[in-house]
Amino acid sequence: xxxxxxxxxxxxxxxxxxxNLKAHNIANLDTPGFxxxxxxxxxYQRTDVYSSTSTLAPAVTQRVGSIGLGVTxxxxxxxxxxxALLATGQLLDLAIQGDGFFRILTPEGExxxxxxxxxxxSENQVVTVDGNFVLDESGSPILLPAGEISVERSGTIRAGxxxxxxxxxxxxxxxxxxxxxxxxxYFQASGxxxxxxxxxxxxxxxxxxxxxxxxxxxxxxxxxxxxxxxVQTQDELLGKTISIVGKVA
Numbered sequence: 240x241x242x243x244x245x246x247x248x249x250x251x252x253x254x255x256x257x258x259n260l261k262a263h264n265i266a267n268l269d270t271p272g273f274x275x276x277x278x279x280x281x282x283y284q285r286t287d288v289y290s291s292t293s294t295l296a297p298a299v300t301q302r303v304g305s306i307g308l309g310v311t312x313x314x315x316x317x318x319x320x321x322x323a324l325l326a327t328g329q330l331l332d333l334a335i336q337g338d339g340f341f342r343i344l345t346p347e348g349e350x351x352x353x354x355x356x357x358x359x360x361s362e363n364q365v366v367t368v369d370g371n372f373v374l375d376e377s378g379s380p381i382l383l384p385a386g387e388i389s390v391e392r393s394g395t396i397r398a399g400x401x402x403x404x405x406x407x408x409x410x411x412x413x414x415x416x417x418x419x420x421x422x423x424x425y426f427q428a429s430g431x432x433x434x435x436x437x438x439x440x441x442x443x444x445x446x447x448x449x450x451x452x453x454x455x456x457x458x459x460x461x462x463x464x465x466x467x468x469x470v471q472t473q474d475e476l477l478g479k480t481i482s483i484v485g486k487v488a
Contacts, residue, residue: 253280253312260315264451271325272353273424273449275318283311317426319414322353322450324442331357331365333390334447335408339439340418342374342407343367343425349374350425351409351418353447359383369423374407376434381406392440408436 260276267273324334333355335341340351356368365373365381372380376394384398391397394406410433411417418426 249283249310250280253310256312261456265453265456267424268449268451268453270354270424270449271356271446272322273451274353275449275451276315276420277318278312278315280310280312315420317415317418317420318450319418320450322448324445325448326445328444330388330390330443331359332444332446333357333406334442334445335439336442337436337439338410338414339408339436340410340426342378342409344372344374344380345422345425346371347421348427349378350421350427352425354424355446375404376407378407390441390443392442394436394441406441407434408439408441409434410436410438 257278257280260278264275264277321336324336333341335353335355340353341355343350343352350371352367354367357365357373358368360366360370363383363385365383367373375381381396381404383396383403384401386398388403389397390406394408396403396405409428411428412431412433417428417430417432419429421427
């Protein structure tokens with residue numbers, strides 16, 4: 240019975256963590272380039288169950304099976320599937336179609352994002368919505384000339400016919416394994432990356448929307464409540480058992 244209480248309590252803890260991640264996803268439904276975070280529930284551990292074959296001495300026991308001791312959640316993971324494209328018509332709104340990520344210089348070092356809401360600061364440098372420098376293919380901040388610019392699908396920036404720079408886009412051989420979520424809408428990377436992108440093109444005047452599905456986020460909110468009821472039931476049964484044993488004693 241104690242095992243049942245532990246198992247139900249572990250399901251409550253797992254349910255809380257899943258709900259927290261769902262709440263984080265819902266809060267970022269409208270954040271361009273945001274990638275859904277999730278976790279899965281797995282069985283924590285199993286233990287063998289034995290039964291006595293006789294009430295007479297010497298008692299002989301044999302294994303009759305095993306039971307679970309509860310559940311746990313996996314480490315937080317990221318769903319890297321692309322989000323839908325939204326046309327904005329803004330010159331510095333950019334969406335990546337493919338596997339790539341923008342290179343961004345933050346106070347913590349180089350980071351990567353799919354959020355293409357860019358703008359120009361007072362020194363004509365391209366920055367993110369939170370003021371971090373957007374990098375070109377050589378890893379330097381991008382400086383724009385005065386006037387209108389165009390961005391080609393390759394990431395090349397032109398002012399009229401003049402070449403200005405090329406947005407730094409990188410791809411990773413194993414995105415899920417190499418990218419870890421950092422602060423804000425950024426990722427930090429480990430291992431090899433490709434600066435000569437082969438699976439990515441840029442679309443000017445578009446933003447990639449979040450890949451979070453509001454419908455999916457509504458599914459599974461009852462897990463915690465179900466586990467809570469089970470904990471209460473196990474607690475009541477335990478209380479009755481203790482009461483009965485006490486009377487017999």
